[in-house]
Amino acid sequence: MSTYPTIKVLVKYNSGDKGCKSGTFFLNIGSAAIIKIKLLIKEEDLVKGINRKKEIYPELYVYEKSAFRMYTIDHVNDENIDIDDDRFLASVSNVEKDVIKTLRNADGTTSSHFDKRKVRIAPRSTLQFKIGPSFTPVVPNHKILDDYAQIQEIKLEPRIDRGFDFIDNDWIGYKRNYFTVVTSFDTPGSDHIDFMKKAYYLDSGIEIKYFATKLAAKCLEDDKLISLVQHTAKRDKGPQFAPPIHVIAPANLPKHQIIRDASNVRNESKMKKFDSYFFLHKEDVGPDCEERNVLANYPSDPIKKVARYERIQFASSIALKKTSQQNRRFSLLVVLGCFVKGRHHTISQTSPYHELDHYDEQKDMTFIPIVMEKTPPLIIRGRSPSNYCQQIKVMHTKKSDYETEPSEDPTTNPHIDKKERKRQGRKDKQPNTKLIHSLSHDSLSQIPTLLTSGLPSTFEISPTSGNMRIKNIQLLSSSTETSFPRGAQSESLSVAYLSNSATPIQESIFKKRRLNISKPVLESNLEEPTDDITENIFSTISFDERTPLKENNDQMSSTSVFLLKHVTYCVSEPPPAVAIPRTMLPNKMEISYCLNDYSSSFIDYQPPSTSNRRQPASRRLLTASGNPSDLLNPADWSDGPKMVDEQRNSAFVQEGSGDIETQKRNEQINREVGELVTRKSLSDQLRENSKKKRQQFQKQTREKNSFTRVSNEDLDHINKIKSDEIEKLREFSQWAESEERKRLKKQRLLQLSTESDGLSSGTSTNSDLIPTEIRIPKEVKSSKMKNTLGVIRKKRTKGVSKPTERGR
DNA sequence: TCCGACACAAAAAA
């Protein structure tokens, strides 16, 4: 029997807030940990609305290589909110492979179909390219004949290369996202070049000037045409237009891969490489044409061979639903037609080609459809947050991540490896990267083990009198040794509560002004400081809910989101003498953790008070929650100019004069640099250069920061809160260290007494310090549990149920 | 509630 860290979190809500929005909690341990989460709310604390939910959808997230991988499990009824371990396990393993389904295309590329409600993939990921639904021919509108009245076969070859995923037997597109349709046409029985050397006529006898394609969309319910729009790569900055009629010559449709590769080519030499796929030059055809030939009629010299409809979207105005429940379905139509001279009859209303013809006034020519193909029904999802997944983390899907190990069997689990992020860019101090990789890779197969050996995890929420307390979070799975990528020396814990939708973090943290917290002022050429594993790192983001509580009983509209990232502490060494937490943002909510304390609540915790003197600066991580002082601390650079705290402080607080001071300092340093360079060795010069760069950076960041225009009062306020928080956190981390030491001691004693197998409990350098085999006592399911209700929010499947609440 | 507009961010392209 071992004991494991417990994290306690207290969230103080503003008065007026009475409930919580359902959401998902994550408890994340190391790089490959599994967390099972229960959200328990005492019955007497339930506020109207919270317990309305009859269904809860537990989710399981595995954190691997800096990314979450989600596993859904079948929903459970809240009649029995206690998620039975076995059932949980079983359902997890059942659906694990459903997140992304990958099929192999004819050209060796893959089409990975995934539900954007469940997983978010980077915008430029190659996984966004995929072959969509096939087209099927519609009865032809015309036949075409050559000079000898022979019928010339014509076959469209359309393909969707982006924008539609096959999910649960439906083809799903997104209103906000681009899709791509490409098409060429083939001339069975004729060589494409030869085809161009002859003349053609419609079965009505009209001479065909040239061939062209059109893209259209129809709503299947009312059979009405739907507008499409096309953007340029500049999107909002460029023009919008209806997908044009493309004049094309017959050709083979380039493979999907070619369309991918050619999708955003600007480089001239690269464009040349693709030229032959997409263009026919009249001179390529040769001279031996018949007297009258269609080639001569083509209006442009490079003649398109492929109609590429890229960056297409359904017009924003289209209604996507018939009723609140029922989706309208759409079909895309690819039409091959021809231009003929003059204005011609419109097509009868009963024809599927109705309104697909088009008279071009400028050219005095009419586009007359000849053949067309259509997609099966398509469902277009709108902008509702319910059509997007919860804001977790982007799955990293660089090509190299999955190219190296192509999945052999396309029907099996797709290979969706996620890569550790930006590893290359920083010095990796962590000792056993190799181990991490191999082990993380295995982590999926370890799920059952981890789960069965895991700890139950409980969040208890008591939203009484404006306070909500989350306490006693036990780790479901502390981990096997594999879960601790930082090696034996440390363990990383983090907890995140993510709201299910729109979350006004920025507004909320800084009430009056918008400060950008998600993107710290950070020059891209600044090297990110390395993460020192012996350092205590602690960062929180939290905010007030700004939604005023409505009188409406049915609506629990308050939202809370907090992210508690990376409590890293050393478990084998004595705590560092100095433990500087990362900078805090000003908090209205107060969040604290207690590690390894089952008995006392947050309120009970009174850390030993220490002196108020500031700690010497240490390296800090630049994070999303970074703030100016993170960047302006020159001590962060080992050979940079040292600056005492008072100076740093004043530079931060006194915005204006700080700039001047910095400039002065920079000047001085630059002078020094200048002197030095004249008489220093190359290495010294290099060093000085880097110093110079840092100075430049400093200046730039300062300039940028000046644009945040924070008033002095605000700065004072922020600083005060910050220093308070830092002090508190420092105390806390010291306290936590001592607690952890106690725990380890206890554990060691236990191990000794219970005669552990294979655990070399004696060696302090061993990874045993972090329990590698975790048997956690089952959660005490007592009367307390009966009075509780688990509310773990799961995204709706198939858009059947509407979101019951929205953040405002 | 829906939508235009702007914003952020991550991978491709250069």
Place this chain on the structure above:
DNA sequence: ATTTTTTGTGTCGG
């Protein structure tokens, strides 16, 4: 390697 471009989607306000 770094910078620019592209595009999925978060967000705000009308």
